[in-house]
Amino acid sequence: IAVNMGGPPPPTDAPGGIAGTGVAVLAQVSAHVAVARKEAPAPPPGTWAAYSTKSEESTGVIGMIDLLIKDLDKEMTEAKTDEKNSQADYEKTMVESSAKRAADAKLLAQKGSAKADAEAALEGHKEHKADAGKELMATEKYISSLHAECDWLIQYYDVRKEARAGEVDSLQKAKAILSGADYSLLQKSLRGGR
Numbered sequence: 001i002a003v004n005m006g007g008p009p010p011p012t013d014a015p016g017g018i019a020g021t022g023v024a025v026l027a028q029v030s031a032h033v034a035v036a037r038k039e040a041p042a043p044p045p046g047t048w049a050a051y052s053t054k055s056e057e058s059t060g061v062i063g064m065i066d067l068l069i070k071d072l073d074k075e076m077t078e079a080k081t082d083e084k085n086s087q088a089d090y091e092k093t094m095v096e097s098s099a100k101r102a103a104d105a106k107l108l109a110q111k112g113s114a115k116a117d118a119e120a121a122l123e124g125h126k127e128h129k130a131d132a133g134k135e136l137m138a139t140e141k142y143i144s145s146l147h148a149e150c151d152w153l154i155q156y157y158d159v160r161k162e163a164r165a166g167e168v169d170s171l172q173k174a175k176a177i178l179s180g181a182d183y184s185l186l187q188k189s190l191r192g193g194r
Contacts, residue, residue, distance in 0.1 A: 153160075
């Protein structure tokens with residue numbers, strides 16, 4: 001049943017004697033003879049020697065552990081030093097960054113003020129340019145009118161010169177007539193000569 005359930009088979013008894021007859025005399029006799037031949041029992045197997053401290057062997061293991069502890073202490077010291085140096089570098093960088101940010105903010109404020117001043121000046125110059133442009137247009141218009149008047153005067157200069165000379169001559173004759181001169185004969189001779 002145990003084998004069918006997956007367990008080990010039950011132990012079986014060894015058959016007794018020769019061919020299951022129970023004759024085991026020869027085996028017992030040969031075992032008894034072998035014991036009698038032996039004079040003394042065999043010495044017990046060797047065991048450890050007497051207790052003594054194993055200084056060299058244990059020193060090697062303990063030395064390795066001590067070396068590992070020293071290495072670990074050294075690495076921890078290096079890590080602490082690196083951490084302190086890194087922290088100092090970080091703090092230095094933060095101070096420098098803070099100073100740079102403050103300087104940049106101040107410079108930005110100055111540039112903003114300068115930009116505002118420049119824009120105000122630009123607006124003033126634009127207004128001045130507009131006023132100057134209007135004044136220039138008025139001056140050019142005045143120059144154009146003067147030029148047109150001058151062109152008219154130059155164009156009719158000879159005509160006006162003759163007209164003025166005629167007026168001057170007429171005024172001189174009128175003055176002479178008023179003074180008592182007689183031009184009636186002179187006019188007749190001038191008309192006849194033509």
